[in-house]
Amino acid sequence: MAQAAAVAKPPAPPRRRRASATPRRLPYLLIAPAALLMLGFIAYPVISVFYYSLQNYNPTKPWRNGYAGFDNFTKIFTDDPAFWDTLTFSAKWVFVEVGLQLLFGLALALIVNQTFVGRALGRAMVFSPWAVSGVLTSAIWVLLYNSQTGITRYLADLGIGSYGTSWLSDTSTVFPAAIVADLWRGVPFFAILILADLQSVSKDLYEAAEVDGASRLKQFWHITLPHLKDAIVLSTLLRAVWEFNNVDLLYTLTGGGPAGETTTLPLYIANTSVDAHNFGYASALTTVAFVILLFCSMVYLRLSKFGGEDK
Amino acid sequence: MSEARTSPPSPRPKAGQRAWDDVPRWQIYLPLSIYLLFTLIPFYWILLFALRPTGSTSLVPWPMTFAHFEKVWTEREFGTYFQNSVLVGVATLVMTTLVALAGGYALARFDFRIKRAFMLGLLCSQFVPGALLLVPLFEIFAKIQMINSLGSVIIAETVFQLPLSIILISNFIKNVPPSLEEAAWVDGCNRLTAFRIVVLPLLRPGLIAVGSFAFVHSWNHFLFALMFLNNPEKQTIPVGLNTLMGADSVDLGALAAGGIIAAVPVVLVFAFIQKWLITGFSAGAVKG
Numbered sequence: 001m002a003q004a005a006a007v008a009k010p011p012a013p014p015r016r017r018r019a020s021a022t023p024r025r026l027p028y029l030l031i032a033p034a035a036l037l038m039l040g041f042i043a044y045p046v047i048s049v050f051y052y053s054l055q056n057y058n059p060t061k062p063w064r065n066g067y068a069g070f071d072n073f074t075k076i077f078t079d080d081p082a083f084w085d086t087l088t089f090s091a092k093w094v095f096v097e098v099g100l101q102l103l104f105g106l107a108l109a110l111i112v113n114q115t116f117v118g119r120a121l122g123r124a125m126v127f128s129p130w131a132v133s134g135v136l137t138s139a140i141w142v143l144l145y146n147s148q149t150g151i152t153r154y155l156a157d158l159g160i161g162s163y164g165t166s167w168l169s170d171t172s173t174v175f176p177a178a179i180v181a182d183l184w185r186g187v188p189f190f191a192i193l194i195l196a197d198l199q200s201v202s203k204d205l206y207e208a209a210e211v212d213g214a215s216r217l218k219q220f221w222h223i224t225l226p227h228l229k230d231a232i233v234l235s236t237l238l239r240a241v242w243e244f245n246n247v248d249l250l251y252t253l254t255g256g257g258p259a260g261e262t263t264t265l266p267l268y269i270a271n272t273s274v275d276a277h278n279f280g281y282a283s284a285l286t287t288v289a290f291v292i293l294l295f296c297s298m299v300y301l302r303l304s305k306f307g308g309e310d311k
Numbered sequence: 312m313s314e315a316r317t318s319p320p321s322p323r324p325k326a327g328q329r330a331w332d333d334v335p336r337w338q339i340y341l342p343l344s345i346y347l348l349f350t351l352i353p354f355y356w357i358l359l360f361a362l363r364p365t366g367s368t369s370l371v372p373w374p375m376t377f378a379h380f381e382k383v384w385t386e387r388e389f390g391t392y393f394q395n396s397v398l399v400g401v402a403t404l405v406m407t408t409l410v411a412l413a414g415g416y417a418l419a420r421f422d423f424r425i426k427r428a429f430m431l432g433l434l435c436s437q438f439v440p441g442a443l444l445l446v447p448l449f450e451i452f453a454k455i456q457m458i459n460s461l462g463s464v465i466i467a468e469t470v471f472q473l474p475l476s477i478i479l480i481s482n483f484i485k486n487v488p489p490s491l492e493e494a495a496w497v498d499g500c501n502r503l504t505a506f507r508i509v510v511l512p513l514l515r516p517g518l519i520a521v522g523s524f525a526f527v528h529s530w531n532h533f534l535f536a537l538m539f540l541n542n543p544e545k546q547t548i549p550v551g552l553n554t555l556m557g558a559d560s561v562d563l564g565a566l567a568a569g570g571i572i573a574a575v576p577v578v579l580v581f582a583f584i585q586k587w588l589i590t591g592f593s594a595g596a597v598k599g
Contacts, residue, residue: 028417031417033410033414041466044447046439046444128350133527134533135533135573139570139573140357143570195589241438248534270442286440
């Protein structure tokens with residue numbers, strides 16, 4: 001790309017800014033490290049995933065390796081109930097988790113945006129789980145949910161739940177238990193992003209609304225929410241993608257169990273490739289997951305009219 | 312660096328919030344207290360388990376013991392894990408910040424032919440799940456002989472931090488008026504000096520946000536280290552924690568102590584950056 005830049009070197013017409021010596025190559029040099037890293041460690045792996053998805057590729061069974069055509073894909077859609085189960089669970093997981101995170105995050109941001117005594121400390125404390133994630137969150141909640149010594153025991157005293165069962169090993173409680181654990185670290189993320197955007201709402205708008213006698217609810221509905229829209233759309237999308245892709249928490253918290261009850265599609269893929277060494281099939285699953293993710297994101301951005309009319 | 316701020320509107324004039332400030336106090340303190348309980352009980356719980364002797368069911372960590380910490384630090388190799396994690400975290404921070412700074416500057420200040428393609432690549436890469444690229448990444452690192460070297464994890468973490476970091480930093484740089492730089496050029500600075508003297512100080516909140524993000528993410532992230540490092544001496548803290556979690560015979564005291572060792576650096580980083588984080592995001596994150 002640097003060559004392309006060198007060829008098209010114009011006789012430097014007087015330009016408005018950048019009058020100082022600016023070699024045409026500079027921007028290319030500046031993005032080169034990022035571009036090379038991403039080409040090598042994202043683009044190339046993505047392409048090889050597509051390639052492997054058409055192969056039988058299993059290092060433990062090399063005699064069966066070779067071109068497989070669309071066999072892997074046919075199997076996914078016609079002969080793999082686990083795929084549909086994990087996909088359904090992924091959808092449920094992302095939908096509930098991100099929905100609740102957004103709701104609580106918005107509420108929390110509105111609260112800590114107020115001026116009150118102890119605000120700085122309050123903010124620091126409610127945001128702190130953001131820094132803690134994945135495995136550490138799991139470790140903490142494994143302690144809390146422990147059937148013998150966890151907080152579940154004390155909750156049983158209050159009539160919530162029953163003694164001696166771990167919420168993580170019971171199929172009826174594992175989903176809400178995992179949701180709560182993930183909410184603990186996810187809500188602060190939303191709250192931080194939304195709070196950041198809240199601070200840029202012009203205060204004049206509220207004062208004008210106040211003069212016009214608009215209630216607080218109306219102010220929220222007509223001023224705050226529209227202003228936050230882009231931030232909400234963007235953070236929801238990012239979070240949904242991350243929640244879908246993230247394997248750390250469920251892998252360590254439940255291991256996908258009990259009985260596959262909490263296996264997301266990426267977790268299933270990780271198991272297929274790492275434990276079963278079925279790289280070809282895992283790659284096909286990856287391709288499908290990638291397409292689903294991309295498609296959902298497009299639909300979401302379209303539906304939410306991201307950026308409004310000006311873009 | 313009080314002369315200029317990266318965010319155009321001055322941060323919260325005292326009287327400005329009036330419309331929202333007449334909220335009854337209980338509507339602030341009640342929900343906040345409930346949420347604080349939810350936030351803090353897990354922290355307390357892990358502290359409790361880490362500090363009280365095995366077998367104790369007391370709800371206060373008294374008598375206090377540091378036996379769990381000693382055990383985890385020496386017998387369970389957390390000393391080594393800790394070193395490795397620090398190395399990975401700091402290296403990821405430095406690489407991400409430098410590479411993103413260069414890329415972000417290019418995006419903010421230049422028009423060039425592949426700019427749109429580059430930005431599209433950044434966006435698309437957000438949809439590429441790191442976990443799903445484990446196999447090809449493993450093969451690449453095997454090919455360049457970096458399996459079992461912390462370098463593989465550092466590279467992988469950096470690469471997956473880059474897209475967002477570049478976008479953030481370029482938004483920050485866009486908020487710095489180009490005229491400031493131009494003034495420095497007129498005064499005889501070259502581009503690099505002008506950037507260092509004029510722009511860089513104004514980017515501090517943004518760089519802190521981006522750098523801390525990179526550090527915290529790589530500190531917490533688990534899967535790359537799990538896959539690319541087989542040698543226990545090269546492992547990082549999250550992997551160590553995971554082995555502690557094991558199956559049924561969990562040593563809860565050790566797990567809690569390990570968890571605290573894992574939490575301390577990120578919580579410290581977080582406490583330090585907290586006030587920059589909000590300004591950082593409001594200037595860089597959400598405005599395209």
